[in-house]
Amino acid sequence: MGYDKFSWHIDTQEEKSDIQASLIHGLIGLAEIRTGKKYKSILDVPCGNGRLHPYLKKLGYEIEGFDISEELVKEAKKKNKNCWVGNMMNPEDYKPRRYDVILNWFSSFGYWKTDKESLNVLEIWRNHLVKKGLLIISTATSHITFKPQIREIEKGVYEIMVNKSNRKKLNWLWGRIVVDKKDKLEVVAEMETYHRLYSIREMTRLLEKAGFQVLDVLEGNCLKRADDTNKPKMVTYLAIKH
Numbered sequence: 020m021g022y023d024k025f026s027w028h029i030d031t032q033e034e035k036s037d038i039q040a041s042l043i044h045g046l047i048g049l050a051e052i053r054t055g056k057k058y059k060s061i062l063d064v065p066c067g068n069g070r071l072h073p074y075l076k077k078l079g080y081e082i083e084g085f086d087i088s089e090e091l092v093k094e095a096k097k098k099n100k101n102c103w104v105g106n107m108m109n110p111e112d113y114k115p116r117r118y119d120v121i122l123n124w125f126s127s128f129g130y131w132k133t134d135k136e137s138l139n140v141l142e143i144w145r146n147h148l149v150k151k152g153l154l155i156i157s158t159a160t161s162h163i164t165f166k167p168q169i170r171e172i173e174k175g176v177y178e179i180m181v182n183k184s185n186r187k188k189l190n191w192l193w194g195r196i197v198v199d200k201k202d203k204l205e206v207v208a209e210m211e212t213y214h215r216l217y218s219i220r221e222m223t224r225l226l227e228k229a230g231f232q233v234l235d236v237l238e239g240n241c242l243k244r245a246d247d248t249n250k251p252k253m254v255t256y257l258a259i260k261h
């Protein structure tokens with residue numbers, strides 16, 4: 020995949036997609052136990068390249084999704100024809116229907132600057148959920164810290180991720196650079212993205228304001244392969260439409 024503000028996550032997440040889809044299935048099961056409702060239809064927004072769709076379909080869900088990146092939606096359509104290009108902040112880009120579940124997976128909330136915009140997006144989602152519909156948001160909290168990470172992506176080619184955070188405003192900018200070790204340090208690609216992050220208390224308040232009841236907040240967004248260095252700062256919110 021390319022290296023831009025839309026597709027930076029693909030390489031690191033792709034191989035975990037079946038694990039994450041199974042976890043999502045488990046989270047939906049937990050909500051079913053708590054609400055006594057059965058959930059079948061899912062809107063995955065933003066869906067990225069649709070990496071979760073084949074697995075969620077195998078688990079019996081009807082799934083649709085959209086994403087702002089045309090390139091990623093082209094890939095998603097190969098896996099699921101019910102994907103389209105759209106902006107999650109724009110009510111017009113949603114189909115005129117309601118879903119049992121809205122899935123906002125893997126740090127896909129907060130690509131904007133104000134709480135008003137966060138609230139608007141939550142309200143749009145509420146309008147597209149059935150009664151007692153389930154909203155799943157997996158995202159980083161404002162307590163996340165990144166150390167610069169270096170990863171060899173192919174022989175001699177290194178990817179460096181640098182995080183520039185502004186703790187006061189609870190947001191972060193993330194630059195990602197790919198360099199070739201063999202030559203002198205040549206920047207192959209670089210991107211920056213803006214993310215509005217919330218503490219659990221702030222996010223819970225926003226969800227309640229938008230008309231959701233928070234069912235649970237769980238740590239992490241993946242069943243991880245055991246590793247001594249795991250220090251989770253990702254959380255997953257389960258919230259029900261009142």
Ligand SMILES: C[S@@+](CC[C@H](N)C(=O)[O-])C[C@H]1O[C@@H](n2cnc3c(N)ncnc32)[C@H](O)[C@@H]1O
Pocket residue numbers: 024025026028032064065066067068069070085086087088091105106107108123124125126127130
């Ligand atoms: C971290 S990725 C996660 C994608 C997907 N949920 C996954 O788990 O693979 C975030 C996605 O948000 C999309 N995106 C960013 N801003 C968006 C917007 N305003 N509306 C729709 N999609 C957006 C990007 O194109 C990217 O695919």
